[in-house]
Structure formats: C-alpha cells, structure tokens
Amino acid sequence: EVQLVESGGGLIQPGGSLRLSCSASGFSINNNYMTWIRQAPGKGLEWVSLIYTGSTTYYADSVRGRFTISRDNSKNTLYLQMNSLRAEDTAVYYCARDINFYDSGTYYGWGQGTLVTVSS
Amino acid sequence: QSALTQPPSASGSPGQSITISCTGTSSDVGGYNYVSWYRQHPGKAPKLIIYEVNKRPSGVPDRFSGSKSGNTASLTVSGLQAEDEADYYCSSYAGNNNPHVVFGGGTKLTVL
Numbered sequence: 001e002v003q004l005v006e007s008g009g010g011l012i013q014p015g016g017s018l019r020l021s022c023s024a025s026g027f028s029i030n031n032n033y034m035t036w037i038r039q040a041p042g043k044g045l046e047w048v049s050l051i052y053t054g055s056t057t058y059y060a061d062s063v064r065g066r067f068t069i070s071r072d073n074s075k076n077t078l079y080l081q082m083n084s085l086r087a088e089d090t091a092v093y094y095c096a097r098d099i100n101f102y103d104s105g106t107y108y109g110w111g112q113g114t115l116v117t118v119s120s
Numbered sequence: 121q122s123a124l125t126q127p128p129s130a131s132g133s134p135g136q137s138i139t140i141s142c143t144g145t146s147s148d149v150g151g152y153n154y155v156s157w158y159r160q161h162p163g164k165a166p167k168l169i170i171y172e173v174n175k176r177p178s179g180v181p182d183r184f185s186g187s188k189s190g191n192t193a194s195l196t197v198s199g200l201q202a203e204d205e206a207d208y209y210c211s212s213y214a215g216n217n218n219p220h221v222v223f224g225g226g227t228k229l230t231v232l
Contacts, residue, residue: 035221045158045166045209047221058220094165099177104154105213105221108177110165 002026002109004095009114016085016118022078022095022111030073033098035107036080038091038116048093049080052103063089085118092116123148123222124210131230137198140227142210143191148222150191154213157186157195160226161206170195197229205231 008020020036036048049069050058057069068081078095092115096107125143132138142149142157149155155173158166168177170186173193183198193212197204210224 044226045211045223047211047219047223050220058218060219099168099171103213104172105211106154106156106168106171107158107166107211108168108171110167112165 004097004109004111006093006095006111006114009093009116011117011119012085013120014086014118017081017083018085018116020080020082020093020095020114020116022080024076024078024097027097028073029071029076029078029097031101033101033103034069034071034078035096035098036069036078036093037096037107037110038089038093039113040088040091043091046091047105050103051078053101082116085116087118090116090118123214123219124212124224126208126210126224126227128225129228129230131232132197132200133232134200134202136200137196138200138229139194139196140208140210140229142193142195142212142224144193144212144222145191147217148212148214149188149193152213152215153188155186155188155193156211157184157193158209158211159204159206160209166209200231202231205229 035050066084092113096110099106099108157170160166174186
C-alpha cells in the first residue's frame with residue numbers, strides 16, 4: 001500500500017527552526033517528484049516546495065531562503081528544513097507525490113499532514 | 121489572495137448536478153492542460169479527484185467530471201450525494217513561474 005506519513009511538527013517560537021519528515025512506503029521517492037504543500041488554519045492550500053528526481057528544487061517566494069527541501073533515498077524519506085520561522089508559517093504541512101513521473105503539478109496520495117504552530 | 125479564483129460556496133440537493141468554476145490566466149490554467157481538482161473533508165487531507173483537466177484517478181466515480189475553456193476550468197459533480205459535502209480546490213501547473221503550482225481559494229459545497 002502506498003503511504004506517506006508526515007512528522008516533526010509542533011509549537012515553535014518565531015525565529016526558530018524545525019525539520020519536517022515525510023516517510024514513504026509502497027513506492028520509492030527516488031523515482032518520484034515530491035512536494036510540500038501547506039494549509040493555514042481555516043485557509044486554502046499553498047504550494048511550498050518541490051524536489052525533482054535529481055537535485056533540482058523549487059520554492060515559493062514566501063519561503064525561499066528560509067526553507068530547504070531534501071530527501072534521503074536510503075530512508076525513503078522527504079524532508080523540509082524550516083528556519084527563521086514566522087507566525088505566517090503556521091499551517092498543516094502535507095507531503096505529496098506527483099501522479100506522473102515528471103513535473104506536472106498533480107498531487108496524488110497525500111500524507112495526513114503535520115501541524116506547525118509558530119507562536120511565542 | 122489566491123492565484124486561481126473559485127466561488128466561495130456552492131450548493132445543491134441530492135441527485136442534482138453542480139458546477140464549480142476556476143479562473144486563472146494564460147500563465148497557468150490557459151497555458152497548460154495540468155488542471156487538477158481536490159476534495160477535502162474536514163480534518164482530512166485533500167484527495168485528487170480530477171487531473172489533467174478531465175481525467176479521473178482510479179476509484180473516483182464518473183459522477184465527477186472536469187473541463188476547460190480558455191483560462192477557466194470547471195468541475196461538475198452529478199448525482200450529488202451527502203458525502204460530496206466538502207471543500208473543493210482547483211490547481212494548475214504554472215511552469216517556471218512562481219509559484220510553481222497555483223491553487224484556488226476553495227469552494228465549500230453544501231448538499232442541502
């Protein structure tokens with residue numbers, strides 16, 4: 001069964017750092033385009049970051065320079081390192097994979113999400 | 121403000137059909153056939169129900185259909201059922217623009 005499980009969320013003070021993990025099972029993240037999407041409480045979806053099967057990465061303007069997406073193929077796990085966190089980063093963070101084996105922005109099989117709360 | 125424009129709400133009675141619109145620009149919806157629709161029940165993760173404008177993933181009933189004309193995409197839900205009450209989001213690939221993928225603000229569908 002294909003599954004994504006996010007972890008690492010929690011309460012963090014403004015300016016702090018947090019690393020989210022997304023553990024995959026049932027497929028290899030090495031062969032897939034993986035992404036992070038977030039949803040602020042009561043709000044809509046916001047695309048955050050994408051990593052290609054190689055090393056190419058993309059970021060939303062709102063997180064570029066503060067967040068870093070990466071993966072460990074040996075652990076079949078996707079990561080999102082979040083630094084200099086702000087109150088506006090408060091959201092549920094989802095990981096997902098592209099339904100295609102190329103970058104089509106079509107996200108299938110989302111994880112359950114992990115909540116990040118940035119507050120003093 | 122979301123990049124794609126959706127009506128904030130829609131409603132219909134069981135058995136009826138409803139259509140939700142999603143308007144973007146030539147840089148996203150109008151420029152690519154990578155328009156997707158997601159359904160999200162409260163407290164749950166979004167689920168892909170339409171991709172590449174009008175394709176359905178395995179397991180999604182044919183009551184759900186999608187279309188596109190110019191910069192506007194549409195989702196039609198036929199034969200409304202109580203379980204269809206949820207939030208619906210459209211998205212579009214935007215190529216090397218930023219953001220890379222744009223979402224609509226969501227439409228709350230109420231089954232009366």
